[in-house]
Amino acid sequence: MTQAAKPVSRPLSPHLQVYRLPLAAWLSITHRITGVGLTIGTVLLTYWIVSAAYGPDAYARFAGFIGSPIGYLLLFGFSVALFYHLCNGIRHLFWDIGMNYEIAETKRANIIVLLGTVVLTAGAWLLALAM
Amino acid sequence: MFAPSNLRSPLGRARGLGAAKEGLHHWWLQRLTSLALIPLTVWFAATIVGLAGSGYEAFVAWLSDPCTTAVMVGFLAVTFHHAQSGMQVVIEDYVSSHSWRLASIILVKFVCYGLAILGIVSTLIVSFGA
């Protein structure tokens, strides 16, 4: 009879449930989540234009929906997701041409992406509500 | 065994045998649409902000400007192309069963193309005066 091999304690790859993700990893998964969220949000975008094609009454129904608390919530979520995905998407394109791989650069880009999202979202809403 | 593939050159046999089969074209289009989406998204966000609170008349007047119509059609086409190709990558990463993977990719593509056509046709209807 062969003896069961003694478990060897080999280093394991980071286990998602116990490994504290660095900020860059959170931002990375957020890009994917916002991408999926935006894709779902395109239904709303399409509804907007289709309602206009159906005429003033349909458009008024759309406006009523988007002006409701749920509508505002969806619109706010869509805007945050869009601005985040835009900022982080630009960072992706820099990676694709081989730039910004150093840790210091990554940390700087983390901040730029987060700040950019906040500034763009706040700016857009302040301007829109002031209209 | 009837196997004409034995007569194929090593390159011919190797082609398409990698894990990814193909993908450069997909990757490239994903980057191209991303690049195009930078100005388009800024334009889109700016116009939504500009239209905030205005009603049907203002929307129709804005959308029926020829340049706006063109940019909107472009925005919709690029956005939905980017969305369906991005969703394909996400599905490929998480759906391991081959049949479910294929089915969900087909579904997402059909929905994206359907929404794109709906949005583009509606844009044209508004623009040409419904």
Ligand code: HEM
């Ligand atoms: C409404 C508009 C948009 C939708 C619906 C959308 C949707 C998506 C989806 C579903 C993905 C796949 C996510 C993944 O693979 O993890 C994705 C990836 C990506 N998006 Fe977008 N996106 C939009 C706008 C933008 C914009 C404005 C940019 C600007 C640069 C952008 C840049 C990218 C890039 C670079 C990727 C690839 C990321 C990677 O390699 O993992 N997207 N997008």
